[in-house]
Amino acid sequence: MIVAEGKPVEKILEMIAPYKKVLIAGCRGCVTVCLTGGEKEVGILASQIRMARSKDGNALEVLEQTEERQCDAEYNAKFLENVGKVDAIVSLACGIGIQYLGEKYPLTPIYPGVNTLMLGANIDVGRWEERCFACGDCVLDKTGGICPIARCSKSLLNGPCGGSQFGKCEVSAPVKEDIPCGWQLIYDRLSALGQLDKMSEIIPAKNWLRAKGPRTYVREDLTLDRS
Amino acid sequence: MTEQITNIRIGIYLCDCDGKVSKKVDLQKAKTVIQSQAGFDYIRATDVLCGKLEQEKIGAEIDKYSLNRLVIAACVDPFIMRQFLQLADEKGINRYNVEFVDLGAVDSTEAAVAAANNALGKMHLRAEIGYEELAVTPDVLVIGAGSEAAAAATAIAKSQPVVQIDNVGTRVIGLDGFPGAFTVRLLENGQAVKKDFGAIVLALGAVPQYDKSKYGGIELGADILSLSQFINSGKDYAGKKVSFALGMADEDSLLSFAAVLKAALDLKGEGASEVNVLYEDMKVCADGLEQDYELARKKGVNFLKYTGEFQIVRFPSGIAFKYREPFLSDPVKIVADYIVLAEDFVPAAGTLELAEILDIRTGPGGFFQKDNVHFLPIRSNRAGIFFVGSCHGPIHGTDLYNEIEAVLAEVSAFAKGKVSVPSLQPKVDAEKCAVCLTCYRCCPHHAIEIVHGEEYNNMYYSAARMNPLACQRCGVCAAECPGKAIQLPLYSDQEILFEVKQPARIVAYACENSGFLASEFAKTLDPELQKDLQIVEVPCSGKIDIIYLLKALENGADGVMLCVCHKENCKFVWGNDRAEQRKERTQKILNQIGLGERIDFVHVAANQGNQFNTAVKAMAEKIRQSGTNPGKVVK
Amino acid sequence: MERKKALVIGAGAAGMTSALDLAAREVEVFLVEKGADIGGRAAEYCCKATDECNRCAACLVLQQKDKVAQEPLIQVFRNATVKEFSKNKDGFKATVASDGQDVALECQAVIVATGFDPYNLGRRSEFAYGLEKNVISGLDLEKALKEKGSLTAAFGPGINKIGFVQCVGSRDLSIGNGYCSRVCCMYAAKLAKLIRSELPEVELDIFYMDFQSFGKGFADFDKDLRESDKVKFVRAIPSRIYGFPYDRLTVRYTDSLSGKALEDKYDLIVLSLAITPSASSGELAQKLGLGLDDYGFLAGDSGEESMVTSQQGIFLAGVCQGPKDIPQTIGHAKAAAGKACGFLEV
Structure with a gap:
């Protein structure tokens, strides 16, 4: 799942400063699941910015709408009526959704209400952890199902660096909390699986071109000829 | 899948309570104003609504106008409420479709109209609540x-x-x-x-567990036994001296006391030569223990009080307890053949x-x-x-x-294999449900499941569902839902937000188990204090959504209070803790836009009317300092 | 379907619990309360929460009171007593005098939940109860703290030393009360803790015989009480309390640990009066054909089912059967309602 966090409201207020009427567009996909951009958060942000502008004596009209997925054009079509009424859109979808909704309505300025953070898992209510880098060249088969790219701070492919201490990564200290050393996790898992020999297998240098954009993925067997 | 509310037919009755109400309220005028604003199917104002003839008349009117919801505006007291609820019940209108407006509590015609309109509005927004017959396993x-x-x-x-x-x-x-x-x-x-x-x-x-650290490191052995060892030993103690020690372990319960009293009495019966019980506080606060204690003393069991601590000493001819006798302030040695030590109980x-x-x-x-x-x-x-x-x-x-x-x-x-319960558990609008599991994880009662099927109209063909027998109706799930897919009957977002459309200066969201009852008590102590205060009752503070707090302010309140149960006293485990977390976030939201301190979070129990009033005063002072809410949105 | 009917006598914690449980099973309940309002004694108790709930459970009673008021299946009779009671083939017939009017009721089951009275010191003047205004009972203190909100609001600013006297009428063979009232040590301790949270400097002494502490995590509560809350425990039951000097109280006692006879001055004395059978229980027992135990409490089955009486269809709930704290009372009343439901086959 894509994980996002709300943008600081002062940034959002700055973006929409010139406008009198905006639409806050929520998404019922990943950002609802990660509690950042669903109907509830749309309502909270709307109320907050309404009050902020009211306080500044510069009333702002805010429309609220949440649809299925902003990364699909068909769902984005549902915003048509409201988009026609406003000066600008603030989208609470992930970076994909924001852009894609913007593409649908190119004449209305669109602004991000969230920062898109990572591809992560929902560990428990209110906690998300990164699990995938979308590098385009999966090595999970060699690493006991634990990704060295996403979970090692240096994305090392062949064992930990010297900064692995007591199972933790040395970059932990300046960050909020302990980060487990990805390679310790890999070692432990391989050890549990009886596959420690995989540790001595050298993973060749990665083709990082696959991790770099702009990427397009086409499946000829599926593309439709609409002519 | 919100339950479709079709064909709502509301009857509203205004009662003068034998002239009591018309002292402050022009009832006919109120009726005319309410009539002009529509939103009901039948209206009648009368002198006394609670008489027998009136009841019959209302019954006939319910039939004649096919009313299925009632708003009763009268001097509300439990006796009168009960009468109307019974009448409604006879006419097939269940208690959830009757709303009362307390005309005894309003002091102007405008206030009466506002209260009646509020009730009418809520009645229109209320989803239908039926009863569910459920098959259950008696096993x-x-x-x-x-x-x-x-x-x-x-x-x-x-x-x-x-x-x-x-x-x-x-x-x-x-x-x-x-x-x-x-x-x-x-x-x-x-x-x-x-x-x-x-x-x-x-x-x-629970199981007994001997903890030697509580007895100065003494190991158990042939003549030093734990209480459970002694009880299970099955030995003959005739002619022996046995000493028990209580109070060093098992401080939370009465089990050791009960067991020692019984053992001491048995030993006396079996002919033990001497039975001593060392204790610090003789705990007898359960049925029959005081009587056993009395009997044991009569039978010659020696009860010896120590303070603080005792030692167990071994010498060539035996073992003994040594302690300072508080009254004599001398060291005393109680020699025994067997020493029996109380144990702790662990899960x-x-x-x-x-x-x-x-x-x-x-x-x-x-x-x-x-x-x-x-x-x-x-x-x-x-x-x-x-x-x-x-x-x-x-x-x-x-x-x-x-x-x-x-x-x-x-x-x-x-036992009968079936039960009937009102369908009061939250309902999920599948179209909005993202099947994100937030409600499932936040439910304190494990009352939620994810169900699948064609009828769930979303891309997952799935939705959360609350089980009517497991759900305790706290509404925590509804307040947590990121998709606003969950509505708790009687306390839907629509109904609650309707109440704060034109809020008082201070809006207090109050848990019905604590803050709400405290506010009622507080009113009797100082009615003036609640003039600028609006109480919005919620089933649990865990139902108080962030948007409720913001909307009250957006609509013009100067301050908002959350009146919740004390820590570790939430009927729904963690509703009050969730409310506190939401209060923190809401205050941050206000700080970000410079609205100042406008939210108070108050732990207050049902019997704390004074504390409630103190909190209201504190809130009033806080908003006096923060000034009028500049974030109010003028429509 | 004709609903079954039950009579519940007493609308305190036990009676309300039973009534609500019966109503939940679709039984129509006549709830008879001798006082002007329902709720019973516990409805007058204060909240003892400090920085968190201290588990006195008094709040539960007010929640029940609210539920009873909203329950259409419960009909409450205030200022009411059972005047006549008889049994017939269909169940029971009772005449209830309520607010001066006689009402004839018919029902198929009865739950007695008449609670208790605090020990009546009567002519025993050695504790100066009723003579000195600052000698009060635990119940008086509860009520004052609830009504006024704080000790200072209730008793003025001059309270510097408070004594709690335990076992006044409990565990006292000289008056035939050979039982422990079970709840007093815990409520005295919790009240002391509450007062400590309001007044950090006030001296708090508890006069006791054997401190009856029990319950989850109580060892820790007890330790806190002695250490951080600085509550002093005095193992003695005072022999005399009298007003001296002007506006203070002198307590005379023999410390049973040292054997010394001592006198000490206090500003407020709180007596933990024993839980004794309610004054009307003898008469009620006679009317209903119930027995009494050695101490005058209504006698339930002596074995495992203390809520069952010698009369079929009549059950006991709560403290009328013997001392209990609020949760135990609620548990007992639930059990009594369960028994009644079984009997009524609902």
Whole structure:
């Protein structure tokens, strides 16, 4: 799942400063699941910015709408009526959704209400952890199902660096909390699986071109000829 | 899938209460104003509404105008409410479709109109609440091997089928389903099997554990026994001197006291030459203990009080307790053939694992049950799962039997194989449900499941569903839902936000178990104080959504209060903690836009009217300092 | 379907619990309360929460009171007593005098939940109860704290030393009360803790015989009480309390640990009066054909079912059967309601 966090409201207020009427567009996909951009958060942000502008004596009209997925054009079509009424859109979808909704309505300025953070898992209510880098060249088969790219701070492919201490990564200290050393996790898992020999297998240098954009993925067997 | 509200027909009745109301309210004018604003199907104002003839007339009107919802504006007291609810019941209108407006509490025609319109508005927004007939399994699973479990099983077996397992040979490895229809996964002789039960009773007991650190490191041996060793020894102590020590261990319960008193009496009966009991506080606060204590003294058991501590000393010819006799202030030595030491009681093996499997909370000492008065004596955080005996803290004697009977009273509700309950659990709008599991994870009662099917109109063909027998109607799920897909009947977002459309200066969202009752008490102490205050009742502070707080301010309130139960006193486990977290976030939201301090979070119990008033004054002072709310949005 | 009917006598914690449980099973309940309002004694108790709930459970009673008021299946009779009672083939017939009017009721089951009276010191003047205004009972203190909100609001600013006297009428063979009232040590301790949270400097002494502490995590509560809350425990039951000097109280006692006879001055004395059978229980027992135990409490089955009486269809709930704290009372009343439901086959 894509994980996002709300943008600081002062940034959002700055973006929409010139406008009198905006639409806050929520998404019922990943950002609802990660509690950042669903109907509830749309309502909270709307109320907050309404009050902020009211306080500044510069009333702002805010429309609220949440649809299925902003990364699909068909769902984005549902915003048509409201988009026609406003000066600008603030989208609470992930970076994909924001852009894609913007593409649908190119004449209305669109602004991000969230920062898109990572591809992560929902560990428990209110906690998300990164699990995938979308590098385009999966090595999970060699690493006991634990990704060295996403979970090692240096994305090392062949064992930990010297900064692995007591199972933790040395970059932990300046960050909020302990980060487990990805390679310790890999070692432990391989050890549990009886596959420690995989540790001595050298993973060749990665083709990082696959991790770099702009990427397009086409499946000829599926593309439709609409002519 | 919101329940479609079709054909709502509201009747509104205004009562003058024999001239009492018209002193402050022009009832005819109120009627005219309400009439002009429509939103009902029948209206009538009258002098006295609660007379017998009036009741008959109202009954006839309900039939004539096919009314299915009622708003009664009168001097509301429980006696009158009951009368109308009964009348409504006879006419097939259930209690959830009758709303009362207390005209005794308003002091102007405008206020009366506003209150009536508020009730009418809510009545229009209210989803239909029916009753659900549910099939349930009468069978009860009793988990535990000891005497407590056996006693529970025997008692319950009188009313319905019981299966008792020891959780050793046959072990619980999983639980699915809900009260009335639990499926327990068991490991029976190494074989996984599934069995259906309506309710589960945990009676694992507690086990004695000798802790030598409490006795200066003394090891047990041939002549120094733990209390349980002594009880199980089966030896003949005739002619022997036996000394018991109480108070150094097992400080939380009466079990050791009861056991020692019984043992001392038995020893005297068997001809022991001397029986001594060392104690610091003789605990007799359970049925029969004082009597045993009295009898033991009569029979010549010596009760010796120490203060602070004692030593156990060994010398060539035997062993002895040594302690300072407080009254004589001399050291005293009590020689004995056997010394018996009280032990602590700890949860039986497997308690924690079972708690995890069943998703029930544990409390102090690792025993079952949260230390929260709402769960005493026998309830867990999950409906249909109960505790009996020492597994939720060592208990003694008649208290055990009282618990068993209380559990029996609960489980016997399933004995007939079916139950009927009002459908008050939250309803999920599948179109909005992202199946994100937030409600499932936040539910304190494990009352939510994810269901699948064509009828769930979203891309997952799935939605959360609240089980009517497991759900306790706290509304935590509704307040947590990121998609606003969940609505709690009687407290839907629409109904609550309708109440704060034109809020008072201070809006207090108050838990019906604490803050709301405190506000009623507070009103009797200082009615003036609540003039600028609007109370919005919620079933639990865990229902108070961030948007409720913001909307009250956006619509013009200067301050918002959350009046919640004290810490560790939430009837719904963590509703008050969730409310506190939401208050923190909301205050941050206000700080970000410079609205100042406008939210107060108050722990207040039902009997704390004074404290409620103090909190209202503090809030008023806070908003005096912060000034009028500049964030009010003028429409 | 004709609903079954039950009579519940007493609308305190026990009676309300039973009534609500019966109503939940679709039984129509006549709830008879001798006072002007329902709720019973516990409805007058204060909240003892400090920085968190201290588990006195008094709040539960007010929640029940609210539920009873909203329950259409419960009909409450205030200022009411059972005047006549008889049994017939269909159940029971009772005449209830309520607010001066006689009402004839018919029902198929009865739950007695008449609670208790605090020990009546009567002519025993040695504790100066009723003579000195600052000698009060635990119940008086509860009520004052609830009504006024704080000790200072209730008793003025001059309270510097408070004594709690335990076992006044409990465990006292000289008056035939050979039982422990079970709840007093815990409520005295919790009240002391509450007062400590309001007044950090006030001296708090508890005069006791054997401190009856029990319950989950109580060892820790007890330790806190002695250490951080600085509550002093005096093992003695005072022999005399009298007003001296002007506006203070002198307590005379023999410390049973040292054997010394001592006198000490206090500003407020709180007596933990024993839980004794309610004054009307003898008469009620006679009317209903119930027995009494050695101490005058209504006698339930002596074995495992203390809520069952010698009369079929009549059950006991709560403290009328013997001392209990609030959760135990609620448990007992639930059990009694369960028994009644079984009897009524609902």
